Structures are given as C-alpha cells and as structure tokens.
Amino acid sequence: MDTIHPSLSIKDNFILDSVPTSLIRNKEDNFRCRLKEIENKPLVNLISTLEPIERKASELDTEQVKLASILKSLLAQTDYVFLECPDENLSIDSLNKIKKCLEYEVKVNNRKVFIKPYNNDAWIDLATDIVTKNNNQEYIKSQNLLSQLFDTQEESSPAYNFKLIKKAS
Numbered sequence: 001m002d003t004i005h006p007s008l009s010i011k012d013n014f015i016l017d018s019v020p021t022s023l024i025r026n027k028e029d030n031f032r033c034r035l036k037e038i039e040n041k042p043l044v045n046l047i048s049t050l051e052p053i054e055r056k057a058s059e060l061d062t063e064q065v066k067l068a069s070i071l072k073s074l075l076a077q078t079d080y081v082f083l084e085c086p087d088e089n090l091s092i093d094s095l096n097k098i099k100k101c102l103e104y105e106v107k108v109n110n111r112k113v114f115i116k117p118y119n120n121d122a123w124i125d126l127a128t129d130i131v132t133k134n135n136n137q138e139y140i141k142s143q144n145l146l147s148q149l150f151d152t153q154e155e156s157s158p159a160y161n162f163k164l165i166k167k168a169s
Contacts, residue, residue: 003069006058010050010068013057017076034075039108042100043074062089070098074105081105081113088118099126 004013015031038044047053050060050068057068066089073081081102087095103126105111117123127144134140 003072004057004060004065007056009056010053010060013068014047014053014072014075017072040074040101040104042097042104043071046094046097046101047071063091063094066090067094067098071101074101079111081111083113084116085118086115087122095122099123102126 005016008016011031018031018034035044035047046067050064050071057065060068066086070083070086073083086098090098102113106113115123115127124144124146129141130144131139131141
C-alpha cells in the first residue's frame, strides 16, 4: 500500500504528513485549514476525487491507493519529494493530473522532485535531468533537452560521481 496505512482513513493518512505534530490536538481543524490554504488547484482537484476521505485506505482500489500515496507526499511540507514508480497502476488521466500537480509544485513552490519511474517515457516531458548508471556503476546526470521545464538561462550543476565501493552481501 505504498506509504498508506490501511487501517487509517484517507484523511488520517494525509494528516500524518501534512499537519505538524505541534498542532496534532486540533488535527481535524488544522487539516481542513491546510486544505483551504492549498493554492495548487490540480492538487485540490485530485484530493476531491478521493472523497469521501473518511473511508479506510483498505477500501480503496489500486489506483486510489497510488493516488492517495502520491497526494500524501505532496501534502507534506518538504522541500524534496521522492517518488518511486508513481506511474505504476495509474490511468493516463490520473498520471496527467499528477504531472500537473508536480509541475505546479516545482514552478511555484520551488520543490525538488525525484522520480524513479516505472516507465521512463511517461516523465520525459517533465524531467529536467536524467540520472543513469554507467558500466562502472557511476551515476551520470545529463540534461533532458526535451523538458518543458528546462530553462535555457540557467546553467546546470555538474553531477556528483557516486561509485559503488562495497556491495552488501
């Protein structure tokens, strides 16, 4: 179930990452206020597709679980978003909606999104950089010249060279 706790409601799963623990006593009110403050309209629209959010996560179908998991990561107030196979088990329509949410988060909220895709081609229009591993097990970062987000004014920083030193047995 990805990052979703099946015994909790969708709403409670969202609250886990979107409401600071210092405000947990009024988690219901704080969560509703948080939802009203969201300016990312594609994100608000996607949340509404999961209504009623009082349902247990265990009642959701595979696509709804995937959506709830991705939305949970976007509701968390972090600078970085890490997504593993976010395109797996999603319809084209849902994937396009997620991409609009991510595009907003990157452009407006300056968040950094790292994706390990199920299907690389699904993200080629949004990816600013592509990281691959060469034959020497070194990570290589290259600019995605097809990216719609690519800013030709900005110079890309060089990729860090990670080497596999010792493989765990």
